Amino acid sequence: MxxxxxxxxxxxxxxxxxxxxxxxxxxxxxxxxxxxxxxxxxxxxxxxxxxxxxxxxxxxxxxxxxxxxxxxxxxxxxxxxxxxxxxxxxxxxxxxxxxxxxxxxxxTDVYGFQKSLEPLLKQHHKHALILGTGGASKAVAHVLETLNIEFAFVSRNKKDNESYLTYNELNSELMNKYFLIINCTPLGTYPDIEKAPNIPYLCLNEKHLLYDLIYNPSETTFLKEGKERGATIKNGLEMLEQQAEKAWEIWNK
Missing domain, CATH: 3.40.50.10860 (Leucine Dehydrogenase, chain A, domain 1)
Known part of the structure; x- marks a missing residue:
């Protein structure tokens, strides 16, 4: 036991x-x-x-x-x-x-994500790309709806859902529209820290906000690529802490 x-x-x-x-x-x-x-x-x-x-x-x-x-x-x-x-x-x-x-x-992911994202949002963060379509991405989408931020899911292929974008479709035009990018995939999690979602990183600039739900390592390849190009970056540690506190509240109510 x-x-x-x-x-x-x-x-x-x-x-x-x-x-x-x-x-x-x-x-x-x-x-x-x-x-x-x-x-x-x-x-x-x-x-x-x-x-x-x-x-x-x-x-x-x-x-x-x-x-x-x-x-x-x-x-x-x-x-x-x-x-x-x-x-x-x-x-x-x-x-x-x-x-x-x-x-x-x-x-409690909804609470944790919203609490940690909101302070970073600027006027131009009107559109978001959600990388990945698993359970965590659903909480992220729910928060973005609440905040009136339009979003599109990015998947490896169309078979998941015809309305999803694929990584191959991401181009400079789309990257200059979607200034908020959230990684909900496990790519880059320790120990495979060299991995990262296949987005056109060369199109990133200081207007972009890259949020990675991963917190181990604290700076993933995804975040490093954004940082190098002047983007604001945020890992998932605060989200983990906030959702954990909410869970503790639920267990004790």
Whole structure:
């Protein structure tokens, strides 16, 4: 069993998640609050089918979970209820476990992303490119809608959705329209730090704002390329921290 009987256990669900800072963030938080009976672990699952066993093994102590790549959409099948905003977004990244064992899904990525993005926005950030179409991109799209910023998804191919742009279609004309670019793909995450989305970096300038949901490394190749051309850059660490605080609030309400 992961966690002792007298403990309150929290977990991160994902695949290949040793890079994640969540465990360290909550370990520090529990230490600061003097919560010696709280712990946070990684449920690194090859398949989400393994989740039922993990929950069963820890049912006496498990109180809440976060969800990361690649399970933010698939997790819906395991939930008893979904919060209205998470349902609207179409992705869940936080789960509260009720006393009766019910699993309730929430999305705190929306809160974290909006809180960290808004201070950086300028008048000319009217249009955005969202790189990637997974669960995190849905939270980003929801925030952009709220902020009245028009956006387009960029995917590797058209088969995902005919309205998506492909990386091959990105040209100087589009890059001079879309001054906000958000990377929601895992490209560039540690240890594969040399990787980056295939956008025309030569078209970037000081008007661009590049936001990467990745925070490990703190400056991805995507962000470095933007910085070299005068763009404003932001990694996902503040978003992680803000969404984690929101999750903590949900687990304790």
């Amino acid at each position: 992961e966690g002792k009987e007298n403990k309150e256990l929290f977990a991160l669900i994902g695949r290949n998640i040793s890079y994640s800072f969540s465990r360290g963030y909550f370990a520090d938080k529990f230490s600061d609050l003097g919560l010696d009976n709280h712990s946070y672990v990684n449920f690194d699952l090859e398949s989400l089918k393994e989740l039922t066993v993990k929950i069963s093994e820890n049912k006496e102590v498990l109180k809440g979970m976060n969800v990361t790549i690649p399970y933010k959409l698939e997790i819906f099948d395991f939930l008893d209820e979904v919060d209205k905003e998470a349902e609207k977004v179409g992705a869940v990244n936080t789960i509260k476990i009720e006393k009766d064992g019910k699993l309730i899904g929430y999305n």
